Amino acid sequence: MADLKVKVAGVEFNNPLIAASGAFGFGREYGEMYPISAFGGIACKGTTREPRQGNPAPRITETPSGMLNAVGLQNPGIEHFIREDLPWLEQQNIRIIANIAGNEYEDYCAVAEMLNSTAVDMVELNISCPNVKKGGVQFGTSAEGVFGITKAVREVCKKPLIVKLSPNVSDIGEVASAAEHAGADAVSLINTLTGMRIDINSRRPIIRNNTGGLSGPAVFPVAVRMVWQAAQRVKIPVIGLGGIASWQDAVEMLLAGATALQIGTAIFTDPYIAEKITEGLNQYLDKNGIKSVTELTGGICPW
Amino acid sequence: MKRYDVRLCKIIKKTEIADGFFDFLVEAGELAQTAQVGQFGHIKVTGKTLRRPISICEIDKEKETLRFVFQIRGEGTAELAKVQEGENLDVLAPLGTSFPLFDKEKKALLVGGGIGTPPLLGLAQYYGANSTVGLGFRNADSVILEKDFAAAGAKVLIATDDGSAGFHGLVTEMLKDSRPDVIYTCGPTPMLNAVCRLADEWKVPCYVSLEERMACAVGACLGCAVALQDESGNVYNGHVCKSGPIFDYKRVVQFAGGETSAVLNQKGCECGTKEVCHG
Numbered sequence: 001m002a003d004l005k006v007k008v009a010g011v012e013f014n015n016p017l018i019a020a021s022g023a024f025g026f027g028r029e030y031g032e033m034y035p036i037s038a039f040g041g042i043a044c045k046g047t048t049r050e051p052r053q054g055n056p057a058p059r060i061t062e063t064p065s066g067m068l069n070a071v072g073l074q075n076p077g078i079e080h081f082i083r084e085d086l087p088w089l090e091q092q093n094i095r096i097i098a099n100i101a102g103n104e105y106e107d108y109c110a111v112a113e114m115l116n117s118t119a120v121d122m123v124e125l126n127i128s129c130p131n132v133k134k135g136g137v138q139f140g141t142s143a144e145g146v147f148g149i150t151k152a153v154r155e156v157c158k159k160p161l162i163v164k165l166s167p168n169v170s171d172i173g174e175v176a177s178a179a180e181h182a183g184a185d186a187v188s189l190i191n192t193l194t195g196m197r198i199d200i201n202s203r204r205p206i207i208r209n210n211t212g213g214l215s216g217p218a219v220f221p222v223a224v225r226m227v228w229q230a231a232q233r234v235k236i237p238v239i240g241l242g243g244i245a246s247w248q249d250a251v252e253m254l255l256a257g258a259t260a261l262q263i264g265t266a267i268f269t270d271p272y273i274a275e276k277i278t279e280g281l282n283q284y285l286d287k288n289g290i291k292s293v294t295e296l297t298g299g300i301c302p303w
Numbered sequence: 304m305k306r307y308d309v310r311l312c313k314i315i316k317k318t319e320i321a322d323g324f325f326d327f328l329v330e331a332g333e334l335a336q337t338a339q340v341g342q343f344g345h346i347k348v349t350g351k352t353l354r355r356p357i358s359i360c361e362i363d364k365e366k367e368t369l370r371f372v373f374q375i376r377g378e379g380t381a382e383l384a385k386v387q388e389g390e391n392l393d394v395l396a397p398l399g400t401s402f403p404l405f406d407k408e409k410k411a412l413l414v415g416g417g418i419g420t421p422p423l424l425g426l427a428q429y430y431g432a433n434s435t436v437g438l439g440f441r442n443a444d445s446v447i448l449e450k451d452f453a454a455a456g457a458k459v460l461i462a463t464d465d466g467s468a469g470f471h472g473l474v475t476e477m478l479k480d481s482r483p484d485v486i487y488t489c490g491p492t493p494m495l496n497a498v499c500r501l502a503d504e505w506k507v508p509c510y511v512s513l514e515e516r517m518a519c520a521v522g523a524c525l526g527c528a529v530a531l532q533d534e535s536g537n538v539y540n541g542h543v544c545k546s547g548p549i550f551d552y553k554r555v556v557q558f559a560g561g562e563t564s565a566v567l568n569q570k571g572c573e574c575g576t577k578e579v580c581h582g
Contacts (some may be wrong), residue, residue, distance in 0.1 A: 025523035045525075053540045060516045060526035062379065067518060074525045074540055107535045132536075197567050216352045254556070268518045269352055271309055271395060 002285035003292040004278060006260050007041070007158040008237045010186035011121050013095050013260060015278050016250070016293055020241050020264030021046055021099035021124065021164070022071065023072045026085035027092065030271060038274040043188075043262060044081065046126045049079035049107045060196055061138075061206045066216025066243070067265060068195050073101055078111045082118055090119045097162065100124040105152045112157040123129035123159045125184075127151065128166030128191035140166040140191075143178040149183035153154035163249030164238065165189040165230070169217075172226045173233035188239035188262060189230060190223045216265040219243045224256045231257025231298060245269065247280025254296040307398050307521070310334050311391040315368065321447050323375045324418070326360075331369040334396045338362045338369060339510060340404070340425030341549045344396035346371070348379045355379045356517050358489070359397060360421035360448075361428075369396065372421040372447065378476065398520050400549045402487055402510055404429055412437065412483035413457070414474060416490025416500050420448050421547075422512050424455065426487050431456035435481055439474030439494060443467035448551050474514035475501060475539075482567070483507060492557075499558040509552045515543040530556040 004015040018041035019027070026044050027036045036042065059066050064071040076084070082100070089096050098120045102108040112123055127140035127149055139149040150163050157285025165172065167190035176187050192213025197206045207213070223242025231238045242260030244250055245266040253261055266273045285293060305568055312329035320326045329545070331338075334361040338359055345354040361370035375381045386392060402425075405411075411430040416439045427434045433455040440446045442465045452459045461469030462477045470477040482486040483504045488498040489512035502509035515527035522545030530552050531541040552558040 023524060025525075029519070029521040029523040030490065035309050054525065054528060056530070058472070058516045058527040058538075059528055060353075060518050060524075062351060065352060067352050069518065069526060071525050071528075072527070243337070265352060265518075267348065268354065271521075 001288060002282055004040075004281065005292070006292050006294055008239065008260050009122070009162075011095060011160055014262045015040040016054070016254070016281075017041075017274050017277060018043055018095075018097065018239065018260055018262045018272070019267065020262035021097075021126065022069075023063075023256075023264035026081070027032060027089060027094070028085075030267070030287055031092070032285060034275070035092070037093040037261070038272075038278070039094060040260070041097055041121070042089065043091075043097040043099050043124050045075050046073050046099045046101040047078050047081050047111065048073060049078055049110050051075065051080065056208045058206060058208055061212070063195065063197060063214060064150075064212055064214070064218060066218035068145050068207055068212035068214055069267075070207045070212035076129055078114050079238065082114065086118060086157070086262065097122045097123045097124050099124040099126050104147060107154050108149060109156045111300060112153050112159075116158040120159060122162055122185075123153075123154055123157055123163040124164050124188060126164055128164050128168075140232075141169055143171075143174045150179050150184050154183035160185040162186045162188050164191055166191050167193050167222060167226055168240070174228045176230035176238070177233045179183045180236050181252040186237045186239060186259075187230060188235065190219065190226050190242040193219055193222065195261070215243065216241045217245050219250060220245070224252060227258050228256040228300065229251060246274070247277045247284060249295060250277050250281055251284055252281075254280045254293065255298070256301045257298045258299070259294070259297050304333055304337055305545075306337060307396055308334065309393065309395045311522040312324065312369070312394045313386060313391055314386060314388050317386075320372065321445050324445070324447050325373055325375070325499045327386075327394055328373045329369055329371065329394065330367065330495075331394065331396070332367050334394065335362055335364055335367040335369050337398035339401035340429065341402035341422055342397035342399050343422075343548060344369065344371060345398060345517070345518075347393035347437060348382045350382060353379070353498070353518055354395065354520065355383060356514065356520055356544070357397075358422035358512065360424050361451075362425060363497045367393055369394075372418075374418040375420075398575065399544055401545055402426055404547050405485055407431070408433060409484040410435070410483055412478065412486045414478065414486065414488040414494070415439070415488070416474060416494040417441070417445065419488075419490030419512070420495075422489050423487060424448060425450055427452045427455035427457040432458075435478075435483065436460065437462065437474045437481070439463070439490065440468070441465070457509050473497065474529065486510070488512070495558060499552045499560065502552060503560055511552050511558060512548050513543050514556070516543050518544055520544045532559065
C-alpha cells in the first residue's frame with residue numbers, strides 16, 4: 001500500500017481526491033451511500049452571502065462525452081452553511097473546502113471573513129462560474145481581474161486560499177501567476193468551458209440559460225494541458241480537475257503537475273468513483289515501486 | 304439498510320410491450336425492499352456520461368424485483384433498450400419521494416398519459432377495485448399496461464388521440480364525471496394541467512409525478528430545478544429528484560392555478576426579474 005496522503009498549502013489530505021464544487025452538494029446525499037471520507041476532501045457547493053435560487057430548468061443536458069450545466073449558484077447562503085452543514089461535515093473525517101462566490105468584492109470578502117472562525121480547512125474562490133450574470137467569471141477571465149479579487153479576499157481571509165481558474169482565457173499561465181502574486185496559496189483548474197446546444201426542432205437552446213458549462217471526459221485533454229501550463233508558471237500547488245473519470249486519468253493529471261485532484265461529473269456516472277480511483281492509484285503506485293503519490297506530481301517527461 | 308444505493312441488477316425478463324416501449328424486470332435485492340410506489344431509479348447507460356431517470360413501475364418485495372417500463376425518447380433510452388435479458392443494469396435506486404397512500408377504501412383516480420403510465424401501476428395494486436384508471440395514448444398501437452391495471456382490479460378507461468382505441472379525445476374529457484377522493488397523475492404537461500384543474504373543481508387532493516433532466520438524481524447537483532411554493536406562497540426552486548418526483552400539485556407553481564401565478568408575478572426575484580430567478 002503506497003502512501004496516498006498529499007499536502008496542499010500546509011493542509012494534509014488522506015488521499016488526493018477532492019469532490020469538486022457543485023457535484024457533491026455539502027456531502028450528505030452521497031453520505032447516504034458511503035462514508036464521504038472516500039474523498040480526501042470536499043469542495044462544497046458555491047456559497048454566497050445571501051441564499052440564491054439559481055436559474056430556471058432545464059439546467060442540465062448530456063453532450064458527447066460530457067454534459068452542460070447552468071445551475072446558476074443556487075445555494076442556501078453562508079449562514080445556513082455554517083449553521084446546518086458544517087457541523088455534520090466536521091464529523092466526516094474529510095478536509096472541508098468552502099467554495100465562495102458573489103457579485104462584488106465586498107460579497108466575497110464578507111463571506112471569507114465569516115469563515116475565518118469556523119472549522120473550514122480551506123477557502124476556494126469561485127471566480128469562474130460561467131452561469132451567473134454578475135460576479136463569477138467576470139473576475140476570472142483576465143489576469144487583472146483575478147489579481148484584484150484575489151488580493152481583496154486575501155487581505156481578510158485567514159484560511160489557506162485556493163483560486164479556482166476559468167479555462168475561458170487565452171493564457172492560463174498568466175492568470176495562474178496573477179493569483180499567486182495576489183497571495184493565493186493554491187490554484188485549482190479547470191472550471192467548466194462555456195458551451196451551448198440547440199434543439200433543432202424548437203430552435204431553442206436546450207439549457208434555459210442559453211449557455212452552460214461543459215464538463216466531463218470531453219474536457220479532460222484541455223484540463224491536462226492547462227494544468228501543465230499553469231504548473232510551470234507558479235510555485236504554489238495546482239489542484240487539477242476537468243473530466244477525470246478513472247485512475248489512469250488521475251495519474252495523468254498528477255504527472256501534468258497537479259498536487260491534488262478534484263472529481264466532479266464522474267460522480268454522476270458512478271457515485272462510487274472515488275474508491276475506484278484510489279484503489280487503482282494504489283495498485284499503479286505499488287506496481288511501479290512508488291512509495292508516495294506525491295512523487296507523481298509534475299513527473300511528466302515532455303518532448 | 305441504506306435509503307438508496309447502486310446495484311448491478313440482472314435483467315430477468317425483457318419485453319417490448321409496444322413499438323418503442325420496453326419492459327425490464329430486474330433482480331434488485333435490497334433496492335426492492337426499500338422501494339416505494341412513485342420512486343425512480345437512475346440507470347447507467349453504456350457510453351453516456353449521465354444516467355437516465357426511469358420511474359419504478361412495479362415493486363415485488365418477496366421476489367426482490369423491480370420493474371422498469373420506458374420509451375425510447377433519445378440516444379440514452381435507445382442505448383438502454385439494447386441491453387439484453389441476462390445482462391446487468393447498473394441501477395441507483397430507489398430515489399425521490401413516493402405517492403402518499405390513503406385508506407384503501409378511498410376512491411382513487413389514476414390518470415396517466417403515454418410513458419407517464421408506468422409509475423401509477425403500484426397505486427392500482429394498492430387501491431385495487433377502488434381505483435379508476437384513465438390512460439391516454441396517441442393510438443391503439445401505443446397502449447401499454449392496460450392488462451396490468453385490470454389485473455390489479457382497477458377499472459380501466461382508455462382514451463386515444465385518434466380514437467383507434469377507447470374514448471376518442473382527451474383523457475380528462477373522458478373522466479369529467481369520475482369525481483374520486485384522491486387523484487394521482489403522471490404524463491405530459493398539458494395533461495397534468497388539465498388534471499389539476501379537475502382537482503380544483505372537485506376540491507380533492509391531487510399528486511403529480513414530474514420529470515426533469517437530471518445529473519446526480521440524489522439532490523446534490525441541483526440540476527433538476529422546479530419552481531415550488533410553500534404554504535405562504537413563497538416561491539423557491541426545489542428539485543424534482545429530491546423534493547419530488549411526487550408533488551402535491553398545490554406546491555408546484557406551474558400547476559397550482561391562478562392564485563399562484565399572481566403571487567409569482569408580485570414577488571418576482573431579488574435580481575429584479577418577474578420570473579423565478581435567474582441568479
